[in-house]
Amino acid sequence: MHMDLSRGxxxxxSIDRGPEHVAEGDLACAIVVLSAEGHGTMEIMRRxxxxxxxxxxxxxxxxEAGVGGLxxxxxxxxGNKPLSSxxxxxxxxxxxxxxxxxxxxxxVRSMARAVGISHTSVQNIWREHGLKPHLVDTFKxxxxxxxxxxxxxxxxxxxxxxxxxxxxxxxxKSQIQAPDRSQPGLPMKKGRAxxxxxxxxxxxxxxxxxxxxxxxxxxIGQCMKRHRHQEFIRFLNRIDRETPKHLNLHLIxxxxxxxxxxxxxxxxKRHRRFHLHFTPTSASWLNLIERFFAxxxxxxxxxxxxKSAAELExxxxxxxxxxxxxxxxxxxxxxxxxxxxKITRARKTLDALxxxxxx
Numbered sequence: 001m002h003m004d005l006s007r008g009x010x011x012x013x014s015i016d017r018g019p020e021h022v023a024e025g026d027l028a029c030a031i032v033v034l035s036a037e038g039h040g041t042m043e044i045m046r047r048x049x050x051x052x053x054x055x056x057x058x059x060x061x062x063x064e065a066g067v068g069g070l071x072x073x074x075x076x077x078x079g080n081k082p083l084s085s086x087x088x089x090x091x092x093x094x095x096x097x098x099x100x101x102x103x104x105x106x107x108v109r110s111m112a113r114a115v116g117i118s119h120t121s122v123q124n125i126w127r128e129h130g131l132k133p134h135l136v137d138t139f140k141x142x143x144x145x146x147x148x149x150x151x152x153x154x155x156x157x158x159x160x161x162x163x164x165x166x167x168x169x170x171x172x173k174s175q176i177q178a179p180d181r182s183q184p185g186l187p188m189k190k191g192r193a194x195x196x197x198x199x200x201x202x203x204x205x206x207x208x209x210x211x212x213x214x215x216x217x218x219x220i221g222q223c224m225k226r227h228r229h230q231e232f233i234r235f236l237n238r239i240d241r242e243t244p245k246h247l248n249l250h251l252i253x254x255x256x257x258x259x260x261x262x263x264x265x266x267x268x269k270r271h272r273r274f275h276l277h278f279t280p281t282s283a284s285w286l287n288l289i290e291r292f293f294a295x296x297x298x299x300x301x302x303x304x305x306x307k308s309a310a311e312l313e314x315x316x317x318x319x320x321x322x323x324x325x326x327x328x329x330x331x332x333x334x335x336x337x338x339x340x341x342k343i344t345r346a347r348k349t350l351d352a353l354x355x356x357x358x359x
Contacts, residue, residue, distance in 0.1 A: 031058045083121055091115055091125045095133055105133045141346050144280035151336050153277050154252055154286050158214060158332035165248035168211040168220075168239065169289040172227045172256070173297075178203040178312035181305055196303065204309030208296075208316055209235040211251070212289045217329030219292060221320045223313040229261040236264075240271060248273045252288070255281050288330050296323075 027048055034044045044055050091111060100110045108126075112119040126132070144150065161167045179200035188194035207227040211220040220242055224231045243249060253259045253276055268274050279286045300319045306312040 028058045028061075031055055032062045035059055083117065083125075087115060087117060088125055091117075091122060092129060092131070095126070095131055105136075107134070139346075140282045141343060141350060142280040142282040144283070147280045147283075147343070148336075148340055150278060150280045151283075151286065151339055154279055155332070155334070155336040155339065157250055157252060157277060158288070159335070161214065162248070162250065164246070165250055166243060167214040167250045167252070169214060169252045169287050170209075170211045170239075171254055171284075171287055171289045171293070172232075172258075173208040173210065173293045174227045175205050176208060176301060176312065176316075177205050178306035178309045179304070180307055203306060204312070206309050206313050206316070207231070208293075210289055210292065211235075211239050212292050212330075214288060214332075215329065217327035218324045219320055219327075221316065223316055227258060229258045229263050232258050233264060233267050236267060236271070236274065240274075245273075248275065250275045250277060252277050252279065252286075254279055254284055254287060288332065291330050 027050060030048055031044055031050075031054075034047060039047075041052055041055055045052060048055075094111065094114065095106055100106050100114065103110065106114075108119040108122045111122045115122070157167045180203050181197045181200050183197045185194055185196040186192075206223045206225065209222045209224060209227070209231065213219070220239055222235055222238055224234070239249065239251075251274065255278055258264070259276065259278070268276065284290055296316070296319055300315055301312075304312070304315060306315065
């Protein structure tokens with residue numbers, strides 16, 4: 001193709017040519033100039049580094065519309081007009097203060113229909129403002145009258161443990177089921193997750209007593225059939241046997257009644273190096289052992305298939321052995337002051353909601 005640039009609709013001047021001079025933004029112009037000089041398609045492709053259809057498209061564009069045709073790309077739709085701040089505020093207000101008809105929370109499409117924009121625009125607004133209506137977290141603000149005192153006590157053990165002592169986070173994971181699925185699961189493959197049946201046969205249960213050494217991350221664990229004060233005392237005896245006798249032991253425990261029976265109190269009087277520190281009511285998150293329980297559940301128990309309670313217990317002991325071979329301690333960073341300030345804000349928000357005030 002030979003083109004006379006001096007007579008085209010909107011003449012174009014000459015440009016420096018050669019592969020080293022062709023900038024990305026000047027490709028359309030370069031194609032037209034090289035074509036006018038009589039270079040073939042293959043030579044233009046070699047010099048510009050673009051495909052044959054692209055060369056033909058820009059040549060046709062120039063012949064149809066001249067220089068003006070080189071200033072826009074017909075293959076691309078015009079950009080969407082940016083959303084107004086009023087629309088963005090409407091989406092945010094509805095998301096945080098309203099619920100859609102007949103539902104508990106908004107989806108991107110229900111919000112898009114309500115506001116009259118695309119669902120991708122709703123996604124962008126939610127992403128920019130950190131909103132996730134499809135997710136919900138659980139919480140409960142503790143009403144323990146000794147909340148501040150207990151928080152400072154427990155957090156102090158994490159951040160500033162006493163000298164010549166070990167700190168353990170202790171609790172029981174009770175009623176762990178040993179499920180056996182009714183059918184074998186289908187294996188994972190490309191485009192499909194692994195599967196397991198929704199129904200199962202329960203082959204017994206067990207309770208895991210665990211003590212997490214806050215210093216090094218090792219866990220002392222023991223499975224028992226029940227979780228009464230008798231089993232708790234038996235576990236305390238095991239901690240006593242497996243720790244250096246010259247060190248005091250500070251145990252962070254929950255408010256479970258098993259930890260406070262007269263029998264447990266008498267045992268503690270006979271073992272003076274043991275000191276129990278109770279977390280506030282409705283504040284199990286303050287006990288680091290709960291983090292370990294979450295990991296063993298996710299990694300070993302939830303997807304497990306067990307033919308008996310004994311098989312479940314053996315799987316737990318195997319996990320403990322692997323964990324203790326190369327333990328990684330959980331590092332507590334939140335200060336008592338920061339925690340109490342957050343709880344105060346949560347209480348104010350709850351009080352405002354009870355009074356019907358918008359937060």
